[in-house]
Amino acid sequence: MRKLLALTAGLAMTASLLAGCSSKPADTTTAASEAASTAAESAAGEESKAAEGTDSSSKDGLKVALCVTGAVNDMGWCQSAYDGLLLVEKDLGCEIAYTENVGAADMVATFTDYAANGYDVVIGHGFQFGDPALEVGELYPDTKFICIEAEAAADNVASYVMKCEETGYLEGMLAASMSKSGKLGFIGPVQGASLVKIMNGYEDGAKEVNPDIEVQTAWTGSFTDTALAKEAATAMIENGADVIGHCANESGTGALNAAQDAGIYATGDSYDQFELAPKAILTSAVYNVPELIKTAVSDIQEGKFEGTVKKLGMAEGIVELAPYHDMESVIPEDVRALIEEKAEAIKSGEFEVPCDTAPRN
Known part of the structure; x- marks a missing residue:
């Protein structure tokens, strides 16, 4: 190579970005206070970052939050996770919320805000979310944390690694x-x-x-x-x-x-x-992140959650x-x-x- x-x-000017793992546009919702607002609004059934035109306040499903490092309409990595979030709302009756453009410095705070506001499942879409999930997971043992492409595992933390x-x-x-x-x-x-x-x-x-x-x-x-x-x-x-x-x-x-x-x-x-x-x-x-997320949340609903790292590829229909x-x-x-x-x-x-x-x- x-x-x-x-x-x-x-x-060279991007060196400072490496520590943060992603750049953050000035006008996007990445700060902990804004993440708290998103979670609180969703919990109260008020205006939130739930899917437009859908009912995200089902009382029968779990409360599921998604955190991504970019925009949910990027026609790429982040949108694949957002599609999964919409799928658990539609097929599993879950209440959903999400936060975009979450930088490394905000991951712990964003996870904490969702857990503190009663979310049952918090999903971090990207390898960067592994350590924050373990850290916040210790403080909120009743919240399940799902990480995509991380290697984090604990009693309430599971990771899914795709064979990309x-x-x-x-x-x-x-x-x-x-x-x-x-x-x-x-x-x-x-x-x-x-x-x-x-x-x-x-x-x-x-x-x-x-x-x-x-x-x-x-x-x-x-x-x-x-x-x-x-x-x-x-x-x-x-x-x-x-x-x-x-x-x-x-x-x-x-x-x-x-x-x-x-x-x-x-x-x-x-x-x-x-x-x-x-x-x-x-x-x-x-x-196939949507199906992966749906399966992960469904397993939690059915009491089949396992705090492990699962690796899936073409043989499983995931890539x-x-x-x-x-x-x-x-x-x-x-x-x-x-x-x-x-x-x-x-x-x-x-x-x-x-x-x-x-x-x-």
């Missing part, structure tokens, strides 16, 4: 198959284990197809800054990359836009992102590639067959994608 040196100076490296591997194979320059680009936000494994999987898959391929990489330091991701992708494109991948949450939209503007290919992440850049996106890694959409005619039949064959091997257990969480750059 080759880190794009040209990005070093331009992205599997779809990362397939995307890398596809990208290498479609590249004419022999150069790819991949952009991530911060070097958390759940993100590093995707980037490494992407590189490993690409090198299965072309051992000599060059994978340029960059960590922008932000989950939400689309301009930074676009800057990074543009630098890679100028350096010869003709396929761009990402695992950068909301900020990844900038990378996709850069690819489409340059007339090259890209792969999406977390959600079927085809509509964001239909002239560029070959496919997307899709994580998969999105359809090729309009790109199906662009991708050669033999390439599609290659990807399908490898996907089936992963599902059956015939091939195991290495889960490498050690940064290579």
Whole structure:
């Protein structure tokens, strides 16, 4: 893997963001006081961040809160969790609330506010929420905490880890198959284990197809800054990359836009992102977070909660590639067959994608 040196100076300003794990727009609800307001309003049945046009005050279901690091309409990582929250409201009769753009400094306070306001289940969507869940969980033993992509477990804390490296591997194979320059680009936000494994999987898959391929990489330091991701992708494109991948949450939209503007290919992440850049996106890694969240909450309702770390992948139907959409005619039949064959091997257990969480750059 080759880190794009040209990005070093331009992205140095993001170093301070690494400690916080996400950038926070000034006008978003991230402060503890605002999170408390959200929880209190929801508890009182007043105006809250519940889904518009739905009744979120069912007396029969659990009170479930969601915390995400970005916006719930990002057509990516955060929206996948929000879709899950809407699913537990609709199918399980739960009362719901959520807080967007939760930075690392606010995670403990936001969790505490929801627990103190009587929420039965608090979900943290991202590896960063693991330690806050353990800390607050000790103070509120009757509240269940669910963490996605963390490794936290306790009597009232459970984590679900998705094998995102599997779809990362397939995307890398596809990208290498479609590249004419022999150069790819991949952009991530911060070097958390759940993100590093995707980037490494992407590189490993690409090198299965072309051992000599060059994978340029960059960590922008932000989950939400689309301009930074676009800057990074543009630098890679100028350096010869003709396929761009990402695992950068909301900020990844900038990378996709850069690819489409340059007339090259890209792969999406977390959600079927085809509509964001239909002239560029070959496919997307899709994580079935809605069903995962519904199952986790249903288990709590049914008294089957286990304070463990569960790892789920393609074999369980939790991660998969999105359809090729309009790109199906662009991708050669033999390439599609290659990807399908490898996907089936992963599902059956015939091939195991290495889960490498050690940064290579």
